[in-house]
Each structure stands twice: as structure tokens, then as C-alpha cells.
Amino acid sequence: MKFTSAILLLSPLLASALSFPSSSDRKVLDDQHKVPGSQPLTFCKDPADYILDVHNVDLIPNPPVPGEKLIIRGNGTFNQEIEDGASVYLQVKYGLITLIKQDADMCEQLPKIDIECPIKKGYMEIYKEVNIPRQVPPGKYTVLADVKTKDKEPITCMEAVVVFPR
Numbered sequence: 001m002k003f004t005s006a007i008l009l010l011s012p013l014l015a016s017a018l019s020f021p022s023s024s025d026r027k028v029l030d031d032q033h034k035v036p037g038s039q040p041l042t043f044c045k046d047p048a049d050y051i052l053d054v055h056n057v058d059l060i061p062n063p064p065v066p067g068e069k070l071i072i073r074g075n076g077t078f079n080q081e082i083e084d085g086a087s088v089y090l091q092v093k094y095g096l097i098t099l100i101k102q103d104a105d106m107c108e109q110l111p112k113i114d115i116e117c118p119i120k121k122g123y124m125e126i127y128k129e130v131n132i133p134r135q136v137p138p139g140k141y142t143v144l145a146d147v148k149t150k151d152k153e154p155i156t157c158m159e160a161v162v163v164f165p166r
């Protein structure tokens, strides 16, 4: 599986991995670290220090339906401008097997969701439609995305643990 098939948090891959979330399957570290909105994401740690202040992220429908269209909608505020050189570390595990573990250039990925670097300081909305594969191998998926500036300052970091029922 190629990294380029996974766009930050908004990739079809992640969307697939987020299918069938249930509260008992989610790793809830702390309620205050839950990403606001209708999806199973949590921040990796207290998001107060992140450059991106996420207001809301919704998956429509939540949970996604295999073989159908999924809308990913979100908004947030960047507390500083994001320049070229920002990176995104993406890790996807299926059970104990690592499917993806890779650093990529964030600015090269963003055009896929109609955003360009530099990202101006201030409010931003995103909207993306993806198609969920009809067949998703059942099992436990762990997804982590850690986004940093070129100076390694944290922009955001989110994770989800989701189990696809057999």
C-alpha cells in the first residue's frame, strides 16, 4: 500500500479504517482528547499546544458504509502560517502488522484536498468525498497521523483504533 494513497487524515484508507466505529472498540485515552464531531478520532495528547485548533470533524454517514460514498467535513483555525517543509507521519496497523509507516511532505499531499501551501494563519474549512471499498478485511485497525512544521513544531496529531466486524 502506498503512502500517496493516504492523504493526511482524509484519505480513503483512513476513511475505510474508520468504518464501523463502536464506542467499545475505540481507544479512549481521555474524553477531553476526543476530536470534536462525529467520528472516532482522538488527539494523541492535549491539543492545547497544537498549531491547528480543530473545531469540528464529521464523517457523513458515521459509521461509513462499505461500497458507498463518504463525506468528510471539517473546520479549524491555524494559529500560525504553515510553510513548505511541513511533514506528516502516517502509521497504519492491521492487528500487529504495520501496513504503512512513513513520513511524507505534507504540502505535496494537500492539493488532493484542494489546499495549497503556504497555509495562511486563520480559519479554514475542508470538504472531501471518498468512496469506501465494498470489501474491507475484518480486524483491528490502528491509525496515527502526526503533522509537524519544518521546525518539528506540532501542527496536530490524531489517532483511532477501529475494529471491523467479521
Ligand SMILES: *[C@@H]1O[C@H](CO)[C@@H](O)[C@H](O)[C@H]1NC(C)=O
Pocket: 055, 056, 074, 075
Ligand atoms: C465548524 O463546523 C461546525 C459543524 O459544521 C459548526 O457548527 C461551527 O460553527 C463551525 N465553526 C466555525 C468557527 O465556523
